Amino acid sequence: MLAVEDWAEIRRLHRAEGLPIKQIARVLGVSRNTVRTALRADGPPKYERVGQGSIVDEVEPRIRELLQAFPTMPATVIAERIGWTRSMTVLKKRVAELRPVYLPPDPASRTQYVAGEIAQFDLWFPPITLPVGHGQSRTAKQLPVLTMVCGYSRWAAAVLIPSRTAEDLLAGWWQLLAGLGAVPRVLVWDGEGAVGRWRGGRSELTAECQGFRGTLATRVLICRPADPEAKGLIERLHDYLERSFLPGRTFTGPADFNAQISAWLGLVNTRVRRALGCAPTDRIAADRERMLTLPPVAPATGWRCTTRLARDHYVRLDGNDYSVHPAVIGRRIEVVADLAGVRVLYDGRVVADHERAWARHQTISADEHVAAARALRAERVGLLRPAPPAGEVEIRSLSDYDTALGLTDEAGGGVA
Template sequence: MDAFEPQIRALLREYPTMPATVIAQRIGWSRSLTVLKDRVRVIRPEFRGVDPADRVIYQPGGCSQWDLWFPDYRIPVGHNQLSMLPVLVMTLAFSRYRSAVMIPSRQGGDILAGMWLLLSQLGAVTRKLVWDRESAIGGKGKPTALAAGFVGSLGTRLELAPPCDPEYKGMVERNNRFFETSFLPGRHFASPADFTAQFDRWLADYANTRVVRSIGDRRPCDVLTEDLAQMATLPPSAPQVGLSTRVRLGRDYYVRVAGNDYSVHPSVIGRFVDITADLHRVRIACGE
């Protein structure tokens, strides 16, 4: 049998679902078909991949799943304006610990700023960050330059889910539905900061303190220590996150950032100004 195994593997590599009876014909097998079937049964999972119904065993510090949740609620953003803003959600796969923050937009700079904030609160990073094909992260099937630079500075790696496969990161997807039904109803929010503050309290007091059967009838907050112990430490300096651009200041001395207009001193009309924005502040400077 060992002499035939390379041929079996070559066939399964190209045709993972090929029946054992067909394999027997292709390799010229003339002995007991039961023996061949037993060997194929052992080898086939290496090439067929994981069944979507299978349960994945996660190791401490190994993986975190990320997603954007869009609550069906218009948040006051000042000056009588309302906006539906995304919430960046992180779920640690081993401990099932969740954290989240409302961000200004789904642009890459804002997403990475939110990721850095959540990771900074943990004080560590998992060995793998799992995302779907969010356009600012990996919409074309490979990490964007911005996302690749971010994960490179953290010393971790980014894994993109296959297209149209929400179950690949089903843990965080199910959490989003859980938030819709268990956190959002009956609440009112005065601002994005108020939303994040209420969400943080609810996660700490309820979501992360519930007993979860899949982690041995334990609570995420109790398993978090074991998860953190196997994570990588964060770099000593923060990576480049947020939005940044350079524009020439027009005669009306206003610049637009995330749909809002900000005035600049008229003395720099006609000169280039550098605009940077994080989750809390917009800075405009003229370096000339």
């Protein structure tokens, strides 16, 4: 093969020096056909190895027949059908090259989000163990993080919630929407037990979720199973949180976690996004303007129940017992709790107000309630016990007790 330097020199002598082909061949000691080939070539000569073929070439027609009939047939099944006994690596490589020819095209659509139209929600389970007080810690499976991303502006928000129950999830959901200041027209969820699931070719929502969305006058859409592209924005946010938010951070409790993630997302929302060409803060105003306004009356969220206060003047909520003022023992009371606190009402009056305990199996008592219960017990015991008779009480001689117990001798001379 002609060397690159000879090729370059031939072209220089012919084009720059004007030497004829015969003279160039004589000067460089090559044939005239070699000179002609070098002058016709547009680029320098390069070595190309002649292909030797592959052991799969002879069975390729049979592979094509199988793929034409069954485009998704696995390579292992193809090997069995054609009686392949040699290397599976080369066969799998050839099947991978041929399969796209027989599969129907699957183009990826470019999703365009309209202002105010969609927000995606999901639960994120960070790989951490968080202290929750009372000497307890809870893992991510027990303490999920509710996340939100608006489609048009890419505005992100998140809040740690105590559990995946409908009461806590709806309370956290409302907290995110209230912080946003508006309600997107479509709220997209993956299949979540407290929200709903995909069934029978449509979204099937729980009764609690139906009441929640009815108050907001919006639509809740459950994604089809095995369709991660439908909520790609929220999935990318979770990946970003794990790579950029968690590393190097420690948390003293749920309140500290929520404070840190809120401050961090506030900074993230000011950063320019490549897909937008601007920051979410530059779009959020237009996004909110096209959303629905918040309802005049907040939806019913959190824990709400009515019961009669028992004699021990404690109510149980999410595995913990909270004290109530004993003055309303036996009365009908209303227990109202959210992510932060637990309140007990009687006839519209607050008779207990506690901070929500995220630990389990705890007894939360207010000093005022304990003192009031002690005073009521003392008063009741005083009413039931008869008063001593008036006048001086007789003091019995100790010898009378000795005689009654048989501790004196027969002569009456005292203790034996």
